[in-house]
Amino acid sequence: MKKHSSFLLFFLITPLLAIAQVATELNPPDFIKTITFKSNTTQGQLPILKLGEPLVLEFDALTANEEDFYYVIEHFNFDWTPSNLVKSEYLSGLDQQRILDYENSFNTYQIYSHYNLEIPNTQTRGFLKSGNYMISIYDDYDELMFSRKFMIYEDLTNVGVQVKRSRDVTTIAEKQSIDMVITTNGMNLNNPLETIRTLVIQNNNLNTAISDLKPQYTLGNELIYRYKTESAFWAGNEYNFFENKDVRAANIGVQRIELKDLYHNYLYPNITRKNVPYTYNPDINGNFLITALDATDVSIEADYVMVHFTLLHPKLEGKSIYIYGNFNGFTLEPLTQMIYNKESQRYENIMLLKQGFYNYKYVSVDRKTGVLEEGAISGNFWQTENNYKVLVYYKDLGARYDRLIGFGEASSVDISN
Template sequence: MTSKKIYFILSLILIPLSLISQAKEVSPPDFIKTITFKSNTTQGQLPVLRLGEPLILEFDALNANEEDFYYVIEHFNFDWTPSVLAKAEYLRGLDNQRILEYYNSFNTYQVYSHYKLQVPNIQTRALLKSGNYMISIYDEYDELMFSRKFMVYEDLVNVGVRVKRSRDVRVIDEKQSVDLTISTNSINFNNPLETIKTVIIQNNNLNTSISDLKPQYTLGNELIYRYDTESAFWGGNEYLWFENKDVRTSNVGVQFIDLKDIYQSYLYPNIVRAGRPYTYNPDLNGNFQVTAADRLDVDIEADYTMVHFSLAQNELIGKDIHVYGNFNAFAIEPLTRMEYISEKDEYEVSFRLKQGFYNYKYVVVDQETGELDEGAISGDYWQTENNYKVLVYYRDLGARYDRLIGYGEATSVDISN
């Protein structure tokens, strides 16, 4: 067999593999900030919308060019591989349209434009199917700026969620386990071991989600999941937080402020919490909320400040430390990487954030493997208050896509043994 024939056969094999690869969110360039979804709940969280509920996406562009941005919406299977559905099957109207609504900032040191997209709109009239979606934002040169995942569900099943201490005695003080019960009177589950898929998400962070657990017991039309280890998450710790709604004075978590080209917010230095006693400290589970004192419209009147983070920590060889939170969808990127300052024996980083209330913590990333350790700095405790979302997907025999038929939610406030 000639080398050309071998190359041709390999290309036929590799092309399908590339087509079925899982979709990943793309982080925005540095001039795009504060990407938020707004719904009937709160802003900034992972959007899980009921079918028919509007999707509202907002973001800021800090380059002051009043650029044109366009949006594209795609449908995916439960595992984020591309769906076989044609666009006309899941979307009524057109996408790849320009975002028409934007406003320029008012009375701020940092000049920016605030963009707002709502679906449905004149061009995109409705999303027709439940399931996983990705919305991608492009500039006028057809370059991808960023992408974000969201989910649309049908309320067809009841999803009971309970949080327990880990059943593994080796990590009973550090992990939390999630038990599920799925029940319905409207659907007859056909072969649920194959047709039902589940995804468990801790604190709106898709990066650490647990997916595709099989029901252990079936009682009529009730599916029961009570795993010992497979549904267990590291407990983590309560998030650190700060608020800088007033840029002219220090606030909660802010040691002092300064004004250069824009306001500078210097946070109190943080310490390593791993190995220390657990202390309850109410948080937003990694989320954020834009807010500003004495401002009528925070979308365009809240200013941007350069926020300075510092962590008292000896230098870690072969590992990086990042600031971690939903302010950038829990992404590990160069912007959040901290630099070790040998003179101070601490790690430091600074980047721009819009005024508001922010949760954050420090995580360690292995430089070679990229493995993320969320508890290395903050610790892992079974008492930590965490939020858990459960998504239930169903693909009936012969169906062409994964329907998202149920959604449940619980917190570990009432955690039990």
Template structure:
């Protein structure tokens, strides 16, 4: 009986430890999380080992609370790695975020928090791999978490964007071809030791992983799949700019002042049945900016943005959401649109900080799957950004290294 109890206990501990970690979305009073590395246009930090990381967010409750950060290391599949803290981090985490300022000359009061890594306490991250930063409050409650990746430049990763090789989706999908080589390391048994992750537009919800090399040429690994590495192309993101909240800017039809400023966007229409039109975007990202502001982090105000889409009521169980990197592509009640039967359109108001924003409308099916092309359509001409991460765990190694990063863009798509 004692042995059986011990076995069950150890099994539960092992299962809990190997559980896949997902990001925790912030509560309503935490807004505008910007998470960047050396590439300011990206909200998904993929850092070269030794580069810096910047996290910034606003707390709208006006309490000037203390927040603490913890950094954890993960395997390729986002299960916790077996490494101890001292093996991947030099210094000490679980420290208070010291840099914060209160908003200045804004209708919405908030506190802006900033964290840079490395810093005096966390001097450096020692190894590459998957990481997650977790933000806690004074009561040791997890407020939110975000993933990031650190890579070593040990492998050359070639990325080519092609039209789909499946004639059924040749007008709607883009395929990613990969070639991996290295002059400083040899890939031993690559079908077991090498893993790849393909990311479209910094969106971790739609990644493709688990692909094995189709064949090798010397020490070069080749991935040229017909369907397994194909993404739905989507359409260019819609966008608006409200750096001046007192006047109608690009994409904004009219404004109103109540307890805060309200900006009403032009009503959008379905695009999946229209021809593709090139409309430059920033691939779902956003940028905080305000006119005549020396420091937009504390001088940019919050505005109620009113989104509307002219479309008939969806089938029972389906939901319509506003989608973008402004909330890390999260689907929840804060992005769910409500059908207005009188005007025959879906509407939603979202509190956003002044700036330049990309967004699109997506349909969430009853089983939880997201159809990004149901409203916007899928067109092979769409300009998308792709990143390829290469993981390597040698035989007997204890963690997954990221040994290379490749990047491609469909603006140069070929057949």
């Protein structure tokens, strides 16, 4: 009897443990590159779509096999634990379908197949609920290739966002603080201190997002957030960038070019900017844009290039340096780690990237603690132009999932004291 009780307890606890797991994105294998979400206004790796807008996912497979890929879509709570909704409640139609739209590269040294998935389509007619979502791509052997997060919101509240200098005098020259005002527009929000949750994202980077700030004041139908330190971000610096839309001629940031098995672009060496004065240099806040000269369709005509990065910096003991940007979802992985060259006394890395305009910067990670320091190489300056997005979630008393009821955005170009 005791044995049967143990088995019963195991089967009761196991589903609870599975439900409590927090979803994380999986990076693709080396042969899958340039994962891109597209909308009418942006290209990158963090789509925030209004309910009813199409979702477009594109990626390249650097093989000559025209492999089959399948997609699965799941709905999540605010904290990225699985929601209690069944698939038919948040998705109209079917997922676990093969991606039918793909083309082979044309007139490129690197052979690849470009895959394009747009929802709604014949099998998957659209999304029925707002909130957090994850799309997972599987191969023909049911192995998970990669997964990416995205959000869908309902336009039910107005979200006012202002960027301020830090209210903490010790970091006033290095941080930016976010003030928010959420206007409910007549929507009845029960007990907002418990049912409203917020997420503040800097430059589309979920790794540094600030979550779950509570409203400090309520004024009529307005929820007001004016924190001293809790809503403050390190301001960072403007991103480094390069453009290689013409693989045969040096362009912005490219020092020289060589043609071997593929084209090789050697970028101008970067220096540490932590201890030099801030200089305004317009960027696209860590994003990237695929572009190629004289190409009718850059999706299949842009080539892949071996890009050589160099950082003039003495060796950091106990720390690793990575190339950081939206081109891989701000992920720290072996492919983006800089290797110290003892002979030249500089950090180096070679990455295979599709032609385009790329923003990037260098960050350090403590090998023992795993702490990421984004400003270790480039510094933090309050004048830096950054983009901030604010998402507002609502879970009414007794509700089964977190609705995403508001979206606001601001730039630190309009920063004030």
